[in-house]
Amino acid sequence: MSTSGQTWLEDLSLEECLRLLGEQSVGRIVVVPDVDESPVVVPVNYRLIETSGLRWVAVRTRPGNVIDRAPMNVAFEIDCVNLLEHEGWSVLVRGMLHHVDPDAADFRERFDPEPWLVAERDSWRVIEPFAITGRRLHAAASEWAFSISTRTAKSAPLTGSGR
Amino acid sequence: MGMWVEHLNDRQCWELLERAEVGRLGVLVDSAPEIFPVNHVVDGRTIVFRTDGGTKSRGLDRSPSVCFEVDAVNTRDHTGCSVLVKGRAERVRDDEELGRWSALPLVCWEMGPKTHWIRIVPTEVTGRRIDRIVREDETLLSVREG
Numbered sequence: 609m610s611t612s613g614q615t616w617l618e619d620l621s622l623e624e625c626l627r628l629l630g631e632q633s634v635g636r637i638v639v640v641p642d643v644d645e646s647p648v649v650v651p652v653n654y655r656l657i658e659t660s661g662l663r664w665v666a667v668r669t670r671p672g673n674v675i676d677r678a679p680m681n682v683a684f685e686i687d688c689v690n691l692l693e694h695e696g697w698s699v700l701v702r703g704m705l706h707h708v709d710p711d712a713a714d715f716r717e718r719f720d721p722e723p724w725l726v727a728e729r730d731s732w733r734v735i736e737p738f739a740i741t742g743r744r745l746h747a748a749a750s751e752w753a754f755s756i757s758t759r760t761a762k763s764a765p766l767t768g769s770g771r
Numbered sequence: 772m773g774m775w776v777e778h779l780n781d782r783q784c785w786e787l788l789e790r791a792e793v794g795r796l797g798v799l800v801d802s803a804p805e806i807f808p809v810n811h812v813v814d815g816r817t818i819v820f821r822t823d824g825g826t827k828s829r830g831l832d833r834s835p836s837v838c839f840e841v842d843a844v845n846t847r848d849h850t851g852c853s854v855l856v857k858g859r860a861e862r863v864r865d866d867e868e869l870g871r872w873s874a875l876p877l878v879c880w881e882m883g884p885k886t887h888w889i890r891i892v893p894t895e896v897t898g899r900r901i902d903r904i905v906r907e908d909e910t911l912l913s914v915r916e917g
Contacts, residue, residue, distance in 0.1 A: 636840065638797040638806040646857045646894075647797035647804045649840035651901065687808040689793045694878055698808050745878065 620742030625699045628686065628742065629656040629665070635686040637667055637735075639678035639705070648674055654684070657734070665701055665735040666708070676731060680704045684735055689745075699742035703735040779898030784854045787898065789813045791841035796820070798860075799834035810878040811839070818856060818891040819863065819872060821879045828887045831860045839891050842901070854898040856891060863888040 620628075638649045652675070653668040665684055669675040682705045689696035708731075779787070788794070796809045811820040818839050822828055831837065837860045844851035863869060869888055879886075 634844075636795050636806060636842075638795075638804040638838075640799065640804050646836040647799060647806075647838050648857075649795050649797040649806060649838050649855060651840070651842045651851070651853050681803050683804045683806050685795060685806040685808070687793075687795075689808055689810070689878070691792050691810060691878055696808070696878075700805065700807075702803065702805065 616746050618744045618746060620697065620699065620744055622740060625740045625742040626656070626658075626663075628697065628699050629701070629740075632686045635665075635667075635684055637675060637682055637684045639675060639682050641674055641678060650675055663737060665703070665737065667705075667733050667735060668730055669733055671731045675705075675733060678705055678733075680706070682735060694747035695745055697742060697744040699740065701735060701737045702739040703737040706734050706736060708732045708734050777900040779852060779854065779900070781896065783852075784896050784898040785813065785816070787843060787852060787854045788818065788841055788856070791843065794818070794839050794841040797838040797840065798830055799836070800830040802834075805830075809839070812872065812875065812877065814890070816893065818858075818893075820889055820891075821872075821877050822887050822889055823879050828862075828889075831889060832862075835860045837891060851901045852898060853901050854896065856893045857895040858891045858893040861890050861892060863890050 633653060633655070634651060635654045636649050636651050638647050640647050655666045657664045657666050667675065667684070682703065684701040684703070685698060687696060687698035689698075792810065793808050794811050796807050798805055798807070809820045811818050813819075822831075837858060839856040839858070840853060842851055842853040872888060873886075
């Protein structure tokens with residue numbers, strides 16, 4: 609945990625990250641289309657899939673677009689930010705992007721159980737995560753500076769000047 | 772491919788960039804892509820944000836080629852638009868410029884001993900309409916009203 613005058617950050621547990629991933633349906637993926645190119649961020653529909661002891665983030669895309677053509681190393685993010693309150697959270701998934709075989713018999717069942725009104729031309733890629741991390745941003749309130757934290761904390765929040 | 776994509780013009784792109792409260796920064800950290808939500812301001816035709824973290828600042832010094840994306844979803848018809856800025860990240864060192872922004876309540880997602888201000892100078896700004904980005908939670912709109 610670390611702090612600055614107005615806000616402090618809390619690292620999220622893996623369980624909390626997975627819970628948040630399971631609740632949302634829109635995220636953003638970042639890919640680097642080619643060596644020496646700049647990264648590209650694209651908002652996408654996604655689903656967290658947990659099956660047979662494996663965990664994937666399935667991302668809906670279109671054949672031939674930048675995600676579909678991307679090399680394997682990607683990152684994916686979801687967040688919710690309330691700037692007025694200086695609060696929010698974000699979850700970052702880093703992983704490898706794989707193709708999914710849309711003709712596999714259980715494809716629809718596993719990856720798209722409630723199909724949106726989508727054209728047949730949509731395709732799916734899945735991210736195999738090697739790291740899932742998250743942070744929650746908290747507004748500092750003067751009364752918190754002296755409260756005893758029940759979380760495991762490396763240090764207590766510094767006294768903030770309040771908002 | 773026969774798909775019609777509506778592109779936003781320059782003015783529409785910058786309007787969206789200005790109205791959005793939060794964008795996502797795409798960067799390379801040790802050659803791997805990462806993405807962070809960022810609370811930014813538009814300064815002229817550049818994007819400025821704060822970072823307090825050593826890791827990101829060092830990453831930006833090594834790989835200044837970045838992107839910055841904002842999007843907005845229309846909850847009535849579930850259409851949306853997305854603007855992507857590709858550009859170079861630079862440290863802002865001019866004290867006068869820093870003075871302008873340090874009073875702004877920009878939220879920063881990292882903590883560290885030193886505040887760095889980063890300016891993204893665009894090399895390319897593109898915007899497009901996106902369809903069927905469905906939000907189940909409609910409060911996630913990142914565009915200021917009015």
